[in-house]
Amino acid sequence: MIISYIFAPMQPLARRLERFILGVLSRLDAAMNRLYGWRYNPLYQSGAIAVVLLAVITVTGLYLVIFYRIGTPFESVERITSQVWVGRWIRGLHRYASDGAIVAVVVHALRMFAQGRSWGPRTLAWVSGVTLLGLLFICGWTGYVMVWDQQGQALAVEGARLLDALPIFAEPISRTFVGEAPVPSAFFFLNLFLHIVLPVGIGAALWLHVSRLARPTLIPPRKLTYGVTALLFALAVVWPVASGPRAELLELPGRVPVDWFYVFWFPLTRGLPPAVALVALVAIAIPVVFVPLWTKPPVTRRPAPSVVEEQYCTGCEQCSLDCPYEAIAMLQREDNRSELFARVDPALCVSCGICAGSCAPMGVGPPGRTGRDQLARLRDSITEVSLGTADVVLVACDRGAGRIRGLERLDGTTIHRVSCAGNMHTSVVEFFLRAGANAVVVLACPPRDCWNREGPIWLEERMFRDREAELQPRVDRRRVRLAYVAAGESHRVVEEVALVRDAIANLTVGIESGNDDLIRECEVEEETVP
């Protein structure tokens, strides 16, 4: 609580930082979508790519550890590297996968930060993710010390220097590296032990990281998985990894190749006294770990968790199945209306609103955003007259296509913004067609970039595959289009509108105009509830 007050002044900074990173990511996403398509955009899949790379690191590491010798660390790594057909490539793959993992984790963390997906029930995921990144860094550190070339020596000496600033060791660790005696095997054993044990911690952090998610995506699409692994393997073959000069404690290391993904901090701390360097590291780590506290919006602007209106709940379980955060449980009902009813756990609910789209009778959702609320707002604001000359309604997700500038200026279209395309009830689409629109184009975020995880996937199934809360069969699907458009892809909106206009050019009959029936359906249902 006190910490929240301490971090409160940082909130304007948090918003600015979020907007800045989001702007950069949106541009990069759009560029990557052009290159790879949204399905294989590595920026969207950064979390899953990190998991694949961790698996690659583990498998290659198991091979390397068989040949590693703590008594002759440098020589054993050289021997591995000289195994032309296997060792050299596996070492290269191990190294490049470690570097790639850092990039993937950092991109993933930046995306979560920029999208405000780090606080509330997601705090555990953020903190465990940062822990995972920290463990990955330390694991890389120990890995480079294992090689015992001059880079490893510099890392060992610097690590000892920093640790000696802590008043917890009986003897200064730095004494190990003064050159009085060869570095004992016990040191390399301890280092190897850490290098093997830390990945267990990474595994545990990963388990915690996804523990609050339903259906966590741990593997990217197959083509991307193979592509990333093949790229790293090709690099390992074409540009194999080599050690630097052998560590020599009685000689100053000179200009040596270093891995900047793991050693980027080195020039910054070297010039500082160890205590100052440690304080600086802690001063950087604290705001990163406490991101959930200083990015959390004020209470008044925090979206409320979903609620279930029990009188409408039919116990169909769809909201519970669709919830991406396992926040909805089905409980036994006692009034004989149905066997079960849904109950939202506010401690797990992130207010994504996916349940609002998944409930056919519109009985669940965040306050003010249930299917009923969505329709009520439309009834008040949309009429045939208000559609004007627009023949195409663009339903744009506020987090994605809704952020495209100039969307309103597209000829013959009208924009309807939704907080997430995934929590839009399909009746909204029907409503627009009944109100006189010739076609509705739903502009959802690419599925792997949905801020609410599975919104576009469920929406697509509801619109075209009869998933519960489906778009009614009476709606002509030729007048409805779902497009995955990212924030930086204005050209895609133009293309999608052109495509839907082509599709409806020769259609004459649609749904009868007038929105009364749809509203009445809901009202009748409401009245008949005992």
Place this chain on the structure above:
Amino acid sequence: MKFARVASAVGFTLFAGVVLAALSRAPYEIEPGDDAIIRFSWRAAERVEECRPLTDEEQAGIPAHMRQTETCERRVSPFALRVQLDGQVVVHDTLSGAGARGDRPLYVYREVSVRPGRHALFVEFGAVGSDQQPLRLNQEIELATREVVLVTRDSGGSAFDVRRRADP
């Protein structure tokens, strides 16, 4: 169009891979310059133990089964370290034992950066206020570029020992 897109994707992927591999091995000057280093590192654990008999009052305050005739206060005596290089004093410190009570062994760890070449080195290390003769080293040393010379105490602690990298 499709070919152009695939070619662009492949090209960018390769570029990203090359950047990754290059950053994985970009050179860095860990210790810039040509200077050599003289490193002073050893451990000293000469403890001073001052004992006195316990008074009757103090004895009475201790449970019967824990009573002893005298109490001893142990500490590591402070040491003075003085280093001269070519007649110039470069280190002049008083060092105390480690630990909150100063009763843990004392560790000397100093590094002095020197230009390569021949230098006159004088080191003096002795307990402060002790009658014993301090340990002294007075030697000419030749330092190569980027060489580290270690000055330490021999295993008995009775003399300084200068160590350098064995010739390959």
